[in-house]
Amino acid sequence: MPNRSFIRLTLAACAAALVAGMTLAQAQAPGYRAPRAPDGKANLNGIWQAMNTAHWDIEAHSAAPGPVLELGAAGAIPAGLGVVEGGPLPYRPEALARRNENRANRLKLDPEVKCYLPGVPRATYMPFPFQIIQSQKHVMLVYEYAGAVRTVYMTDHVEAPADSWMGWSNGRWEGDTLVVDTRGFNDLSWFDRAGNFHSDALHVVERFTPRSADTLNYEVTVEDPKVFTRPWKMSMPLYRRVEPNAQILEFRCVEFVEELLYGHLKKQSGK
Amino acid sequence: MNRRSLVSIGLLTLASPVVLSVNLAGQAPAASAARAVPAAKAAAPKPYTPPKTPDGQPDLQGFWTNSTYVPLERPQGVTKEFYTPEEAEAAIKAAAAREAEQTEPGTTADVHYDFSQFGLDRSQSTFARSLRTSLIVDPPDGRMPPVNDEGKKRAAERAAARKQAGGPYDAVQNMPIGSRCIIMGGAGPPLMNAGYNANYHIVQSPGYVMILTEMIHDVRIIPLDNRAAPDRNLRQWVGVSRGRWEGNTLVVETTNFNGRNPVRGASENMKVTERFTRVADDMIEYKFTIEDPATWDRPWSAEAPLAKTNGPIFEFACHETNYGIANILAGARAEEKAAAEHKKGSN
Numbered sequence: 001m002p003n004r005s006f007i008r009l010t011l012a013a014c015a016a017a018l019v020a021g022m023t024l025a026q027a028q029a030p031g032y033r034a035p036r037a038p039d040g041k042a043n044l045n046g047i048w049q050a051m052n053t054a055h056w057d058i059e060a061h062s063a064a065p066g067p068v069l070e071l072g073a074a075g076a077i078p079a080g081l082g083v084v085e086g087g088p089l090p091y092r093p094e095a096l097a098r099r100n101e102n103r104a105n106r107l108k109l110d111p112e113v114k115c116y117l118p119g120v121p122r123a124t125y126m127p128f129p130f131q132i133i134q135s136q137k138h139v140m141l142v143y144e145y146a147g148a149v150r151t152v153y154m155t156d157h158v159e160a161p162a163d164s165w166m167g168w169s170n171g172r173w174e175g176d177t178l179v180v181d182t183r184g185f186n187d188l189s190w191f192d193r194a195g196n197f198h199s200d201a202l203h204v205v206e207r208f209t210p211r212s213a214d215t216l217n218y219e220v221t222v223e224d225p226k227v228f229t230r231p232w233k234m235s236m237p238l239y240r241r242v243e244p245n246a247q248i249l250e251f252r253c254v255e256f257v258e259e260l261l262y263g264h265l266k267k268q269s270g271k
Numbered sequence: 272m273n274r275r276s277l278v279s280i281g282l283l284t285l286a287s288p289v290v291l292s293v294n295l296a297g298q299a300p301a302a303s304a305a306r307a308v309p310a311a312k313a314a315a316p317k318p319y320t321p322p323k324t325p326d327g328q329p330d331l332q333g334f335w336t337n338s339t340y341v342p343l344e345r346p347q348g349v350t351k352e353f354y355t356p357e358e359a360e361a362a363i364k365a366a367a368a369r370e371a372e373q374t375e376p377g378t379t380a381d382v383h384y385d386f387s388q389f390g391l392d393r394s395q396s397t398f399a400r401s402l403r404t405s406l407i408v409d410p411p412d413g414r415m416p417p418v419n420d421e422g423k424k425r426a427a428e429r430a431a432a433r434k435q436a437g438g439p440y441d442a443v444q445n446m447p448i449g450s451r452c453i454i455m456g457g458a459g460p461p462l463m464n465a466g467y468n469a470n471y472h473i474v475q476s477p478g479y480v481m482i483l484t485e486m487i488h489d490v491r492i493i494p495l496d497n498r499a500a501p502d503r504n505l506r507q508w509v510g511v512s513r514g515r516w517e518g519n520t521l522v523v524e525t526t527n528f529n530g531r532n533p534v535r536g537a538s539e540n541m542k543v544t545e546r547f548t549r550v551a552d553d554m555i556e557y558k559f560t561i562e563d564p565a566t567w568d569r570p571w572s573a574e575a576p577l578a579k580t581n582g583p584i585f586e587f588a589c590h591e592t593n594y595g596i597a598n599i600l601a602g603a604r605a606e607e608k609a610a611a612e613h614k615k616g617s618n
Contacts (some may be wrong), residue, residue, distance in 0.1 A: 038325030038477060045476045116591045131492060133476045135332060136325070140474050140481055142490045149483060149490050151472070151584065164586040188591070245498055248490075250507040254453050254590045258443045265600035267441040267607065 034176055034210035037134055042176035042210055044132045044139075047241040047248065050125035050218070053080035057194035058234060059088055067107050083125070085233040089196060095227045102195025111189055114261060115253035117148050117165035119189025120182055120204050121220045121234070129241050131248050132208075139171055139178065144248045152180050160184020163200060178208040199226035214240035321519055321549035326477040328495075329519045331549055334584065335577035337462055337557065338398040338469040340366050343573065345405035345413030352413065353402045367394040391467040399554070399578035406573040408558075415535060415571060422566035426536050440603035443596055448532055450596060452589035454508045458489035460525045460543045461534065461559035462575070471577065472584045480514060480521060487589045493523055500526050506539065508532055521547040538565040553579035 037043040053061075060082030066075035091099060102109050112118060118126055128144040139152040152171035160168030160183050168184035187200040203223040211217045216238040223231040321329040340363045354362060370392040405413035418426065436445050449455045457465030462484070470485040480493045493514040501511050506529035514523040523545040530539025541563040548556045555577040562570040 038327075045479075111591075117586075117588055133474055133479055133481045133492065135474050135476055137332075138472075138474050140483070140490075142481065142492060147488060147490065149488050151483075153583075161583075162585070165588050165591060166586060245501075247494065247511075248492055249505070250509065252453060252508055254451065258451065262443040262597060262600055265443070265597065265604060267437065267604065 032210060032212055034213075039136050041134070041173055042178075043134070044178055044208055044210065044216065045134050047129050047131045047246045048216060048238040049129040049241055050127075050236055051239055052083060052125065052236055053078045054083045054125040054234075054236065055122070055127055055192055056080065058083050058192045058196055059194070061194070083234045083236045085235060090229045090232055092227060092229055095197075099195050099197060102190070102197055104195075106193060106195055109195070110193055112193060113257070115146055115257045117189065118143070118145055119165055119185065119191075119198075120150070120167050121206060121222075122189060122191055123148050123150070123166070124206075124218060124220075124238070125236065128251060129246070129248060139180075142248055144251050146251060146253055150182075152178075165189055167202075167204065174207075176210055180204075180206040180208070182206070197227070198222075198224045201226045208238075211237065214242060319550055324475050326475075328475050328480075328516065329521070329549055330475070331473045331480065331521065331547055331555060332475055333473060334580050334582040335471045335473065335555060336397050336399065336469050336580040337457075337464050337471070337575050337577050338393050338396055338467075339401065339406075339464055339575065340393060340398065341401050341403050341406050341575070343406045343463075344415060345407070349404050349413075352404060352408075352411075354404055356402065359400075359402050363394075367392065370394070393467070396467070396469075397578055397580040399576040401574075401576060403574070406575045407571060408574050409560075409572040410569070416567045416569050418536060418566055419564075419568050422536060422538075422563075425538060425566070429536075438603075440599055443600060446596065446599070450599075452487060452593050452596075454489065454532055455484075455486045457486055458484040458491075458509055459534075460491070460510065460512065460523070460545055461561070461573070462545075462557065462577075463534075464575070468587070470580060470584055472582065480523075483584060485584045486587045488587055493521075503527070506530070510541075510543065519548055521545075523547070534561060536566055537561065537563045540565055547577075 034042040034044075037045065056077050057080060059080075061077070061080050063079040064077045066077055068075045089099075107113060112122075112126075117123075123141075123143045123145065124130065126143065126145040130141060130143040130145075133140040133142065137153075137155050139154060141150040141152065143149065148166060150166050150169055152169040154171050154173075157170040163184055163186040165186060165188065167182040169180050169182040171178060171180045173179070182204045183202075185198070185200055185202040185204075187198065187202075190197050201224050205221045205223075207217075207219040209217040209219070217235065218238045219233065219235040221231055221233050222228070321331075324330050324332065407413050407415065410416055433445075436442070439445050443451060455465055456463040457469055457471075462471070462482075465484075465486055468485050472483040472485075474481045474483075478495050480495065482491045482493070483489070484491075489509065491509060491512055493512045495514050495516065497515060498513055500513065505511065506527050508529055508531060510525040510528040512523050512525040514521055516522075523543075525543045525545070526540075528537075528539050528541055530537075530541075533539075534541065534543075541561060544560045544562070546556075546558045550556045556574070557577050558572060558574045560570050560572040561567075
């Protein structure tokens with residue numbers, strides 16, 4: 001019969017192995033398991049919002065004066081650590097020149113100023129909430145900004161039938177991650193207010209993964225061979241709006257920009 | 272006539288107790304014999320139990336249209352609530368002919384599009400059939416109730432403000448709300464026939480029903496948790512909606528309108544109550560009631576069924592490509608300039 005110290009040693013070894021095994025498992029998979037939606041998939045339903053300055057500039061940037069003098073500090077640009085992984089965006093040389101031109105003329109050229117649909121992934125990190133409405137056939141992404149909306153087709157995947165501002169999204173589940181594959185963009189939206197842009201060859205793959213009860217990990221791979229020399233990634237957490245009566249409100253901004261867009265075509269009095 | 276509306280009329284006949292009182296099979300005109308409902312189906316109605324979503328809500332999901340030839344108000348000279356099938360067919364044919372022949376094809380006047388060329392006319396899309404002579408079911412005469420004194424005063428004030436603003440093309444703000452791509456009638460509430468592409472997508476998740484209106488990518492997210500209406504200082508073009516299930520009927524109440532896009536002259540304090548009931552695989556019975564004591568001394572109600580249609584809903588980027596507004600305004604300015612120069616020249 002084994003003596004006590006042998007038993008203790010064996011038990012200790014087993015315990016150590018068990019702990020090592022658990023640690024290894026945690027390193028391989030996130031520790032958080034989201035509640036289930038009624039159909040058994042991870043429940044991503046809710047109202048979410050990014051909390052960063054990516055909408056100003058997705059690359060790392062210092063604080064700086066804004067483009068509108070009269071707004072003073074209220075319109076100035078806050079700093080950002082950047083949401084693009086691995087340094088500056090890999091622009092082709094001619095595309096970089098165009099990005100810099102965009103930036104120099106942003107008040108005239110930024111589609112956001114004109115209340116145009118924000119495109120993807122910019123819609124996600126606009127300083128407005130969006131809501132995920134999840135069903136088996138369709139996951140709807142409904143954005144407060146400009147009432148933008150995307151339909152993610154979870155079944156019946158087809159190719160984009162035509163170009164659009166928000167693209168054509170086919171979705172699937174990989175474990176608890178919602179993977180959204182989007183093509184069929186036009187070339188008219190930007191990635192941020194800093195002039196970062198894309199062509200109609202844009203291909204975006206987003207991954208939404210629950211990381212806690214009230215946060216998601218949002219990871220994006222962007223591919224656009226007409227503009228960038230290689231694909232690149234961005235990532236950020238998304239935070240749940242937890243107010244009990246949280247809801248997407250109206251930001252019907254067309255009316256706010258009419259004077260800007262058409263004021264010069266107004267009939268002058270006396271003429 | 273496309274297959275989708277054949278299916279619609281067949282199942283509409285099955286589902287609607289009113290229409291079942293008519294034997295279509297015997298009376299359908301020869302030209303539309305293919306659409307006649309088999310007598311056996313028409314005679315044996317079964318109560319319909321809608322499927323349920325995974326979280327137990329009656330399932331309203333899918334792509335729907337409220338495109339219809341039925342007018343909101345009963346036409347002058349019509350006193351009954353329902354047409355016979357022949358009369359309904361004749362009314363539809365007349366409306367379809369008007370749509371297709373807006374102008375004489377091949378003439379100079381034919382510059383505005385012939386709806387049927389681009390498939391924009393109702394006859395080339397799925398539409399919700401009904402033998403009703405009007406969508407309005409209450410008041411029983413199928414017409415809007417009279418506007419009360421407060422409503423008349425407001426209408427006069429609005430007309431005066433419009434006159435003050437000048438001509439219809441003097442400024443973008445003088446042009447119709449829909450032309451400005453701010454909001455169109457299909458979004459409501461209540462959901463009104465948009466004229467073309469009158470398409471909706473309904474998606475449900477626990478605690479919510481979402482209605483996407485194709486034009487102008489308008490989304491209403493209706494919470495089902497009995498929350499109170501928001502503070503009266505928060506106003507929206509589409510109001511703020513709250514819903515609840517009563518059996519198999521989704522009841523949605525909407526208040527907090529901003530009054531800028533009134534339904535038939537209503538005030539910002541209008542309250543809209545909508546009722547959605549799935550009555551067949553391919554039909555949702557949709558009823559709405561408008562209450563606005565500041566405009567009418569009594570509520571009025573309408574029934575406008577939603578027929579199943581094919582998806583997808585395409586993106587309608589109205590504002591982003593609104594060259595029309597800019598061209599109309601520029602054209603008006605050019606006309607004025609030409610008129611002014613002509614006047615100068617002739618002095």
